[in-house]
Amino acid sequence: MKAILLAALAAALTLAPAASAAAAEDPERNSSSPTGWHWLFGASPAEIDRVERDAGARVISINADAPGRFSAALVHNGGVYKRDGDWFQGKTPAQVMERTKGRRLIDLEPYLDSGQLRFAGVTVPNSGASGKGWWWNYGLSAEQVAKDIDKHNLRLVDLAVYQHGGQRRFAYVGVVNGGEDARSWWWYYDVSPSFVQRKLEEHGARLVDIERHDSDSLTVVMVKNSNVFSRHVYGASRDYIAKYVQSQGVRVTDLERHGDRYYATMIDNVDAETGRIRSLLRASPYRFGYFGAYSKKVGGPTYVGLAHQARYQPLSVLKLLPHLYVMDLVDRGRASLDDTITWKSPRGKPDDVACFFPGTPTSTYSDSLRNVLTRGLGESLGRAHESLLDEYTPEAITARMHQLGLENTDIHYGCKHEGKNDWFANRSTLTDLGELFEGVETKRFFLNDWKRTRDEFYGLMANWSTEPLRAVVADEAAKAGKRGVVDRFMESVTVDGKGGGGDFGSDAEGWKVGRALSYRVTLPFRVPRRRGGPATVVKSFVGGFFVNDTKGPCQEWVANTYPDTVDAECKAFVKELGETWSTLTGELQRVPIREALATW
Numbered sequence: 001m002k003a004i005l006l007a008a009l010a011a012a013l014t015l016a017p018a019a020s021a022a023a024a025e026d027p028e029r030n031s032s033s034p035t036g037w038h039w040l041f042g043a044s045p046a047e048i049d050r051v052e053r054d055a056g057a058r059v060i061s062i063n064a065d066a067p068g069r070f071s072a073a074l075v076h077n078g079g080v081y082k083r084d085g086d087w088f089q090g091k092t093p094a095q096v097m098e099r100t101k102g103r104r105l106i107d108l109e110p111y112l113d114s115g116q117l118r119f120a121g122v123t124v125p126n127s128g129a130s131g132k133g134w135w136w137n138y139g140l141s142a143e144q145v146a147k148d149i150d151k152h153n154l155r156l157v158d159l160a161v162y163q164h165g166g167q168r169r170f171a172y173v174g175v176v177n178g179g180e181d182a183r184s185w186w187w188y189y190d191v192s193p194s195f196v197q198r199k200l201e202e203h204g205a206r207l208v209d210i211e212r213h214d215s216d217s218l219t220v221v222m223v224k225n226s227n228v229f230s231r232h233v234y235g236a237s238r239d240y241i242a243k244y245v246q247s248q249g250v251r252v253t254d255l256e257r258h259g260d261r262y263y264a265t266m267i268d269n270v271d272a273e274t275g276r277i278r279s280l281l282r283a284s285p286y287r288f289g290y291f292g293a294y295s296k297k298v299g300g301p302t303y304v305g306l307a308h309q310a311r312y313q314p315l316s317v318l319k320l321l322p323h324l325y326v327m328d329l330v331d332r333g334r335a336s337l338d339d340t341i342t343w344k345s346p347r348g349k350p351d352d353v354a355c356f357f358p359g360t361p362t363s364t365y366s367d368s369l370r371n372v373l374t375r376g377l378g379e380s381l382g383r384a385h386e387s388l389l390d391e392y393t394p395e396a397i398t399a400r401m402h403q404l405g406l407e408n409t410d411i412h413y414g415c416k417h418e419g420k421n422d423w424f425a426n427r428s429t430l431t432d433l434g435e436l437f438e439g440v441e442t443k444r445f446f447l448n449d450w451k452r453t454r455d456e457f458y459g460l461m462a463n464w465s466t467e468p469l470r471a472v473v474a475d476e477a478a479k480a481g482k483r484g485v486v487d488r489f490m491e492s493v494t495v496d497g498k499g500g501g502g503d504f505g506s507d508a509e510g511w512k513v514g515r516a517l518s519y520r521v522t523l524p525f526r527v528p529r530r531r532g533g534p535a536t537v538v539k540s541f542v543g544g545f546f547v548n549d550t551k552g553p554c555q556e557w558v559a560n561t562y563p564d565t566v567d568a569e570c571k572a573f574v575k576e577l578g579e580t581w582s583t584l585t586g587e588l589q590r591v592p593i594r595e596a597l598a599t600w
Helices: 002-015 045-055 094-101 142-151 193-202 238-248 270-281 316-332 367-376 382-392 394-401 429-439 450-459 469-480 483-490 556-561 570-585 592-597
Strands: 039-043 055-065 071-077 086-092 104-115 116-125 134-140 154-164 167-176 185-191 204-212 218-224 230-236 250-258 261-268 290-297 300-308 339-347 362-368 494-506 512-526 537-553
Touching: 039 055, 039 250, 045 055, 045 071, 055 086, 055 104, 055 116, 071 250, 086 094, 094 104, 094 116, 104 134, 104 154, 134 142, 142 167, 142 270, 154 185, 154 204, 154 218, 167 270, 167 362, 185 193, 193 204, 193 394, 204 250, 204 261, 204 450, 230 238, 230 250, 238 250, 238 261, 238 290, 238 556, 270 290, 270 300, 270 570, 290 429, 290 592, 316 367, 316 382, 316 394, 316 429, 316 450, 316 494, 316 512, 339 367, 362 367, 367 382, 367 450, 382 394, 394 570, 429 450, 429 512, 429 537, 469 483, 469 570, 469 592, 494 556, 512 570, 512 592, 537 592, 556 570
Parallel strands: 055 250
Antiparallel strands: 039 071, 055 071, 086 116, 104 116, 134 167, 154 167, 185 218, 204 218, 230 261, 250 261, 290 300, 290 537, 339 362, 494 512, 512 537
16 A cells, blocks of 8 residues: 555656746745634534634644544634635545545644544645645654655655554655745754754744654754744643733644643734734743733724733722722712712721631721722722622622623622632633723713713722823834924823732742733824814723733832842842833833824
8 A cells, every 4th residue: 555655646746736926835834914713622523614614714733632533723714824725534545645636735643543544634725826746655764754855855844743553653744845835944853842942043943843752752843934923832731822822922833732731833923013012021021921912992993912802810900890880880870979888897997908817806987989989999909999899799790891891801709708709710801901991982881971970980090100101102203203292292191090910929939920901091183174273182092911920039019118128139020020011001002102193
């Protein structure tokens, strides 16, 4: 069979079209044009086919997890990715040959099913823009793979490692390394992750294929990188990858599963502005954590979207939820800001922590709803926030948020309640929290007395500094030759929102650090009038960012409160945290600021 297979392949290579004027590099593992994509794990063929059909997607990488179960990466079948793609599973070598008549493989996965060698794979038409000279083979040693590469001038695009008959074997797919496919490239087998990293740096390369051996070593294929942002992971959990691809703004191009761990290559999948913000995040103390960023014009386009639809722990930013809930009640005439809120705190300490030990002597305190809201947002006072949760319940607040369109947002008590989640389970998305402000701005909320309620909604928030935006305004104005308008421009700039932070751990074990901000910004635009000079129209934008579980050497509040007790490393880290906060607050609005200044 093998001799017949090789003879047939030789004919296929000879007859395959050479790189024509219409030919193009395969986009599946090489294009960084942003697109919708999916990844599945432990899925049946029917489940994979359903995602292809319902999402208008196609499989680009397939991995056999177990008999009848597969992990797969898919892309939206449109734009530069538009192809008549197909995938298969459970095929013999002869059936693969039949399947590739007039088509070619771009991914191949050998596996054993009841002791019999079978293949899964992905094909595309071997004509037009996707037509290439190509080759595939299986059941080879590493030395035999190398001979095939030299004999046919191949560049490997997929390489699989498997065990058959007690022997390690390789299967590959390669294209002729010429024309539009000519690349400097390298492949290594049975090497360590550290070796792979050294070679990537040495060659200025990126991974396009990765395989794990039973010995924990790797086999990889890499190509010279042409300034394309790319990532790869070894032995990662499914949950880790789910967060990682969001934070890094990448899509999976090759996916391999080994037990409950995944090995994957990834390529850029965001626009240029989002990529710029990603670079700022990756150069900051946030780089070790799960992070995201968002910027959008109210009623208009999204400028930055990095993990913006992913759920995260928003820390004290979620104090915006009871604030919106109460203002919604006020607008509907079901509450007044002059109403009284009561709570219990340790005796003589009305503003002490809301969570205290059973048996602690307490007293009942009260204040106006207006003051409780103001202190909850302005001071980020935990006691004020918890008194609102006690009064209205997290369940009612969450339900109302979902009704208002914040469907991925859930809030819980800050303190322990029997049988209930606490604040560690709080979750939201940057888009949900942007919608919190956008719903106010577009009059979708506060339908009864919008202006008065909106003014109170923002008026009770902290008085946020506009200095982070001024730095960007000054920079953009200088580039446009408009330095003289900065002060007048800034007179109409406002920032309203809520930040949050938390440090968890110890000095001995290290600290996990979280930071978050969601906010609304107003910027002045100059618009022409029929008579007189141009008028100033203020437009609104929303934005935010977060990091969960980045690494830090100390607690920020200790460094700020007792600076003489911390070392130089801690001081430098805290300084960089503050600078990152200010930088992101301003930089997320750089494009809107540029657009506004263009009208001056």
